[in-house]
Amino acid sequence: MARSKKSYPTITDVARAVDLSPTTVSFVINDVPYANIPEETRERVWQAVKALGYRPNAAAKVLRTQRTHTIGFVTDEVASTPFAGQVIKGAQELAWDNGKMLIVINAGGNPSVLEAAVEVLLDRQVEGIIYAAVYHQEVQPPPNLSEVPAVLLDCYCADRSLPSVVPNEVGGGRLDTDLLIAQGHRRIGFINLNPGIPAAVGRLQGYREALAAAGIAFDPALVRHGNAQADGGYHQIQQLMRLDAPPTAVFCGTDRTAMGAYDGLRDFGLRVPQDVSIVGFDNQEIIAAYLRPALTTVALPHYEMGRWAVQYLLNLIKQPSATTPPQRLEPCSPIIRESVRPPAG
Amino acid sequence: MARSKKSYPTITDVARAVDLSPTTVSFVINDVPYANIPEETRERVWQAVKALGYRPNAAAKVLRTQRTHTIGFVTDEVASTPFAGQVIKGAQELAWDNGKMLIVINAGGNPSVLEAAVEVLLDRQVEGIIYAAVYHQEVQPPPNLSEVPAVLLDCYCADRSLPSVVPNEVGGGRLDTDLLIAQGHRRIGFINLNPGIPAAVGRLQGYREALAAAGIAFDPALVRHGNAQADGGYHQIQQLMRLDAPPTAVFCGTDRTAMGAYDGLRDFGLRVPQDVSIVGFDNQEIIAAYLRPALTTVALPHYEMGRWAVQYLLNLIKQPSATTPPQRLEPCSPIIRESVRPPAG
DNA sequence: TTGAAAGCGCTACCAA
DNA sequence: TTGGTAGCGCTTTCAA
Numbered sequence: 001m002a003r004s005k006k007s008y009p010t011i012t013d014v015a016r017a018v019d020l021s022p023t024t025v026s027f028v029i030n031d032v033p034y035a036n037i038p039e040e041t042r043e044r045v046w047q048a049v050k051a052l053g054y055r056p057n058a059a060a061k062v063l064r065t066q067r068t069h070t071i072g073f074v075t076d077e078v079a080s081t082p083f084a085g086q087v088i089k090g091a092q093e094l095a096w097d098n099g100k101m102l103i104v105i106n107a108g109g110n111p112s113v114l115e116a117a118v119e120v121l122l123d124r125q126v127e128g129i130i131y132a133a134v135y136h137q138e139v140q141p142p143p144n145l146s147e148v149p150a151v152l153l154d155c156y157c158a159d160r161s162l163p164s165v166v167p168n169e170v171g172g173g174r175l176d177t178d179l180l181i182a183q184g185h186r187r188i189g190f191i192n193l194n195p196g197i198p199a200a201v202g203r204l205q206g207y208r209e210a211l212a213a214a215g216i217a218f219d220p221a222l223v224r225h226g227n228a229q230a231d232g233g234y235h236q237i238q239q240l241m242r243l244d245a246p247p248t249a250v251f252c253g254t255d256r257t258a259m260g261a262y263d264g265l266r267d268f269g270l271r272v273p274q275d276v277s278i279v280g281f282d283n284q285e286i287i288a289a290y291l292r293p294a295l296t297t298v299a300l301p302h303y304e305m306g307r308w309a310v311q312y313l314l315n316l317i318k319q320p321s322a323t324t325p326p327q328r329l330e331p332c333s334p335i336i337r338e339s340v341r342p343p344a345g
Numbered sequence: 346m347a348r349s350k351k352s353y354p355t356i357t358d359v360a361r362a363v364d365l366s367p368t369t370v371s372f373v374i375n376d377v378p379y380a381n382i383p384e385e386t387r388e389r390v391w392q393a394v395k396a397l398g399y400r401p402n403a404a405a406k407v408l409r410t411q412r413t414h415t416i417g418f419v420t421d422e423v424a425s426t427p428f429a430g431q432v433i434k435g436a437q438e439l440a441w442d443n444g445k446m447l448i449v450i451n452a453g454g455n456p457s458v459l460e461a462a463v464e465v466l467l468d469r470q471v472e473g474i475i476y477a478a479v480y481h482q483e484v485q486p487p488p489n490l491s492e493v494p495a496v497l498l499d500c501y502c503a504d505r506s507l508p509s510v511v512p513n514e515v516g517g518g519r520l521d522t523d524l525l526i527a528q529g530h531r532r533i534g535f536i537n538l539n540p541g542i543p544a545a546v547g548r549l550q551g552y553r554e555a556l557a558a559a560g561i562a563f564d565p566a567l568v569r570h571g572n573a574q575a576d577g578g579y580h581q582i583q584q585l586m587r588l589d590a591p592p593t594a595v596f597c598g599t600d601r602t603a604m605g606a607y608d609g610l611r612d613f614g615l616r617v618p619q620d621v622s623i624v625g626f627d628n629q630e631i632i633a634a635y636l637r638p639a640l641t642t643v644a645l646p647h648y649e650m651g652r653w654a655v656q657y658l659l660n661l662i663k664q665p666s667a668t669t670p671p672q673r674l675e676p677c678s679p680i681i682r683e684s685v686r687p688p689a690g
Numbered sequence: 691t692t693g694a695a696a697g698c699g700c701t702a703c704c705a706a
Numbered sequence: 707t708t709g710g711t712a713g714c715g716c717t718t719t720c721a722a
Contacts, residue, residue, distance in 0.1 A: 060699035
C-alpha cells in the first residue's frame with residue numbers, strides 16, 4: 001500500500017555511501033563517456049544505488065539541463081472517439097522509443113480550455129505540442145501554440161502556418177474505387193459524407209480520378225450524400241438501386257453508411273456481395289470485421305498519423321528548421337474482406 | 346513557426362523590471378494570502394509579467410515544492426480499444442479540474458515495458474499511478490507500482506493488495522435480464538462470453554439472480570457460450586431457436602454477439618424484436634446505435650471508472666490512508682433502444 | 691509591506 | 707580518475 005511520504009535519497013547520499021563525490025556518481029549513473037570510471041568503481045556505485053533505492057530526481061535534472069523530454073498532446077474531444085486510442089498509441093510508442101513522455105489533455109472542444117491547456121503545457125516546458133482533432137477538418141489553433149514546435153493532427157489551419165498531418169482522402173477514395181474497378185465493376189455508386197468536409201471532398205475526388213483512369217464516365221446520378229449514419233446508407237442505397245441502370249457496386253463513404261447499406265440492400269431483396277459489392281471507408285474494426293459478409297474497406301491511418309506527428313516534432317526539436325511547414329498526406333490502406341465480387345452476369 | 350530556442354525570462358527578470366524583489370513577485374504571482382501586497386504593486390507586477398512574457402518554470406517549482414501535480418496512467422494495450430478514449434477522458438477531465446496532469450504510457454501488454462514505464466513515472470515523481478487493463482481481468486502488476494499511491498482500473502490483483510475499480514458485472518447482467526423480464530419474457534436465453542473470465546462469471550450470476558428474483562427457474566439449456574465474436578452469436582442463437590421450447594428473448598454477452606445474433610435470427614426467418622427480443626452488453630456505440638433495430642444494451646462505465654480512479658488517487662494524495670484497499674464495483678447503466686418488446690402471443 | 695538568502699537535486703565546468 | 711562547486715528558477719523563512 002501507499003508508503004508513507006518518505007523522500008528518496010539524493011545523489012549526495014549515494015556519494016556519501018560509497019565515499020565518492022556526487023560528480024563521480026553522476027558520471028556513473030549517466031554513463032558519461034569522457035569520464036573514465038573503472039569498472040570496479042561503477043559497480044560500487046550501482047550497488048549503493050540499488051541498496052539505497054536511489055532514483056534520479058527528474059525535476060532537478062530538468063531544471064539543470066533545461067530539457068524536459070516531454071511532448072504535449074492536446075485533443076479536441078478526440079479521446080472519446082474509437083480512433084483516439086490508435087492516434088495516442090502511435091504517438092506514445094514513438095515518443096517512448098525516443099525517451100519522451102506524452103502529457104495528454106482533452107480539451108473537449110472548448111476553446112478556452114484549449115488555450116489554457118496549451119498554457120499549462122508551456123509552463124511545463126514541453127518540447128513540442130501535438131494538437132489532434134476528432135476528424136479531418138480545418139481548425140483555428142490558439143495562438144500560444146506556436147511558442148513551441150507544434151503539429152496539427154487530422155486537421156490544419158487555414159493559413160497553413162503550422163505543419164499538419166491528415167489522411168490522404170483522395171488516395172483513399174481512389175483505393176476504394178480501384179478495388180471495385182479491379183473486379184470488373186463499371187457502374188459504381190458512391191454514397192458520400194456530408195458535402196463540404198475535407199473527407200467528402202477528397203474521397204469524391206479520388207472516386208472521380210479512379211473512374212477517369214479506368215475510362216469510365218462520371219455519372220452524377222450515381223453519387224449521393226448520406227448523413228454518415230447508418231440509416232443514411234439504408235435509404236440512399238435503395239434510391240441507387242431504383243435507378244434505371246443501378247450500380248453493381250457501391251462505395252460507402254463510411255463503414256457506418258455501409259452498415260446501413262447492407263440492411264437497405266437486404267430489405268430490398270439484394271445480397272452482398274452476390275448482387276451488389278460494397279466497400280466502406282474508415283475500417284471501424286468493430287463494424288467492418290463483424291458485418292456479414294465482412295466489409296472490405298480502407299483504413300484511416302490513425303496510428304501512423306500519431307507516429308508521424310511525433311517524428312516530425314522529434315526532428316524539429318533536434319534541429320529547428322525554418323522551412324515552410326509541410327502538410328503530410330498520410331496514406332490510407334485497403335483492407336480486403338468479403339464484400340466485393342465481380343459483377344453478376 | 347517554431348521560434349528559435351530563446352529561453353524565457355525568470356522571476357528575477359520580472360523583479361528587476363519592476364524594481365522589486367523576487368520574493369514580492371512570487372507573492373503576487375502565487376497570490377500568497379499572508380503577504381499584504383497593495384493592489385498597486387500587484388498591477389505593476391502583472392504588467393511586467395505580461396510584457397516580458399514571463400512563464401513560471403514548472404521544473405523549478407517542482408524541485409522547490411516537491412509537488413509534481415502529475416498522475417501516471419499506464420495501460421496494458423487499452424489505448425487501442427474503442428473504450429480507451431472514454432477511460433482516459435474520464436481520468437483526464439477530473440485530473441484537470443484538480444490541477445493535475447496525466448502522463449499516459451501504453452505498455453502494450455509487455456511486462457518489461459510495463460515495469461520500465463512505472464519506473465520512469467516514479468523518476469518523474471508522479472503523485473499516483475493508474476494501471477488500466479484492456480478488459481476486466483486479473484493482473485499481476487509490477488512490484489514497483491506500490492511505491493506510490495496506485496489504483497487498478499478494469500482489473501485487480503489476486504491478493505487484493507491494491508485498490509481497484511471494475512464494472513459491476515453482476516449488476517449489469519441483472520439489469521439486462523430485468524429489462525427482458527419487465528417486458529414479460531420468462532423464457533430467456535443467454536449467450537455468454539468465454540467461460541471463466543470475470544465478465545462471463547459476473548453476468549451469468551446477474552442473469553441467474555434476476556431469474557430467481559422473478560421466480561423463473563434456471564434452465565441450463567438456455568445458456569450457451571459464444572466466442573464473443575459476431576459469428577459466435579450467429580450460430581449460438583440458431584441453436585437456441587431450435588430448442589423445443591425456444592426463448593422469446595436472448596441476452597447476448599456482448600454487442601458483437603448481438604450483432605451476430607441479429608444475422609442468425611434473420612437467416613433463420615425470425616425478426617427482432619417482433620419474434621425475438623435481444624439485449625446486448627457493452628454499448629459499443631458504433632454497433633449498438635446503428636444496428637437495425639437499434640440495440641438495447643447495458644453500458645460499461647468506462648468514463649466513470651476513469652474518474653473514480655483519479656478521485657481515489659486524489660484522496661489518497663491528500664491524505665494517505667492505511668485502510669485495506671477497496672474494490673469499487675462501478676455500476677453499469679441500461680441503454681434502452683429498440684430491440685426489446687413483450688413476447689409475441 | 692518588502693527583501694536577503696538558503697536550498698530543493700542535479701550536471702558539468704574547471705581543477706587536481 | 708576524481709572532486710569542488712556554481713547555478714538552473716523557484717519558494718519560503720526570517721528579518722527589516
